[in-house]
Amino acid sequence: MTNLAGLSQAELIAFIEEHGEPAYRGRQIFGALQHRRLRSFDEMTDLPKALRGRLHETATASTLTIESRYLSEDGTRRFLMKTHDNLPVETVFIPEEHRDTICFSSQSGCPLQCTFCLTAQLGLLRSLTPGEIIEQIIIALNDAYGVGEKPPRGANLVGMGAGEPFLNFESLIKATRIMADPQGLFIVPHRVTVSTAGVVPRIRELATIPDRPNLAISLGAPTNEMRDELMPINKKWPLEELLGACKEFEETLKPGERFTFEYVMLDGVNDSNEQARQLANLLNRHDLHAKVNLIPHNPAAPLPYQPSPATRVEMFKSILESKGVRTFVRRPRGRDIFAACGQLAAVTQTAGLRAS
Numbered sequence: 001m002t003n004l005a006g007l008s009q010a011e012l013i014a015f016i017e018e019h020g021e022p023a024y025r026g027r028q029i030f031g032a033l034q035h036r037r038l039r040s041f042d043e044m045t046d047l048p049k050a051l052r053g054r055l056h057e058t059a060t061a062s063t064l065t066i067e068s069r070y071l072s073e074d075g076t077r078r079f080l081m082k083t084h085d086n087l088p089v090e091t092v093f094i095p096e097e098h099r100d101t102i103c104f105s106s107q108s109g110c111p112l113q114c115t116f117c118l119t120a121q122l123g124l125l126r127s128l129t130p131g132e133i134i135e136q137i138i139i140a141l142n143d144a145y146g147v148g149e150k151p152p153r154g155a156n157l158v159g160m161g162a163g164e165p166f167l168n169f170e171s172l173i174k175a176t177r178i179m180a181d182p183q184g185l186f187i188v189p190h191r192v193t194v195s196t197a198g199v200v201p202r203i204r205e206l207a208t209i210p211d212r213p214n215l216a217i218s219l220g221a222p223t224n225e226m227r228d229e230l231m232p233i234n235k236k237w238p239l240e241e242l243l244g245a246c247k248e249f250e251e252t253l254k255p256g257e258r259f260t261f262e263y264v265m266l267d268g269v270n271d272s273n274e275q276a277r278q279l280a281n282l283l284n285r286h287d288l289h290a291k292v293n294l295i296p297h298n299p300a301a302p303l304p305y306q307p308s309p310a311t312r313v314e315m316f317k318s319i320l321e322s323k324g325v326r327t328f329v330r331r332p333r334g335r336d337i338f339a340a341c342g343q344l345a346a347v348t349q350t351a352g353l354r355a356s
């Protein structure tokens with residue numbers, strides 16, 4: 001079964017022609033999937049019934065099924081979905097004042113073992129296909145705005161859900177290309193940000209790609225010693241190497257492209273004044289100008305951490321800023337429904353959760 005939701009317009013035309021149909025049918029189906037955001041052939045009533053019947057035999061219009069949907073006090077929605085082979089996929093819709101954000105997953109589970117992240121506890125189940133990445137966006141958009149309805153102010157996408165996007169690089173880039181098609185979802189790369197824990201070769205590769213998504217790097221610690229402990233991927237690509245690649249990337253930035261660092265704030269672990277100075281010095285030593293987003297830790301029962309108190313976060317921020325590092329504090333969203341950063345672990349318990 002070919003999942004047509006993961007094909008580019010050109011691939012879909014080729015697929016349709018192989019089945020003895022004219023090219024315009026391919027364009028029509030691409031529009032039905034990616035622009036009208038339909039999830040089954042049966043809804044494509046402008047296709048001849050016989051063609052729909054033949055499509056059913058070799059292809060599918062969607063593969064993910066929605067298992068549950070959780071609504072946060074702050075309006076954030078978490079979708080827990082299942083793949084055709086019964087693996088969990090999570091997507092988060094975050095309503096915002098100016099432009100809403102959809103946070104998608106690149107893998108089911110995650111192979112990295114960051115000690116502060118709940119997703120790590122799942123391990124890697126498998127990487128998602130381009131179709132499974134795109135379907136997450138379609139599901140979230142349809143739920144938020146209505147099937148096929150345009151988001152009134154557009155939508156931002158962030159690849160900050162479960163998984164390490166740069167260990168599923170090809171599918172990620174393919175999905176962003178398909179989503180950029182003006183006859184489809186038409187979400188341009190400029191509206192997409194992907195986050196990596198530091199897969200250095202792929203950072204270098206992204207630097208060479210035209211029409212690429214924006215980049216975010218999860219730092220989490222200002223020294224190799226601490227980063228080795230919190231983010232074991234650091235043993236493979238230590239800070240000097242990572243920040244060297246970041247500098248190369250920064251040099252390729254074009255106007256309007258965004259490049260940021262994320263720093264999870266763990267109470268009493270990586271949030272001291274000394275660590276703020278180390279972080280600022282590290283970035284300055286590598287001549288990096290990207291801004292830093294401080295993310296107060298989102299607690300989750302088995303994780304041995306607490307978020308840094310607000311006053312600590314402010315102090316940390318002011319030290320960074322005093323050394324010329326632009327710093328922002330991220331407001332946590334959807335904590336109450338296990339939808340915040342680092343909380344995606346296919347949690348289904350409904351105690352205190354408003355499922356709908």
Ligand code: SAH
Binds near residue numbers: 159165197216
């Ligand atoms: N694997 C990629 C994509 C996940 S992004 C990456 O690491 O960048 C998830 C972001 O949330 C990362 O910046 C990560 O450092 C942060 N994070 C993980 N667990 C968290 C938690 N419990 N609280 C707050 N932020 C967390």
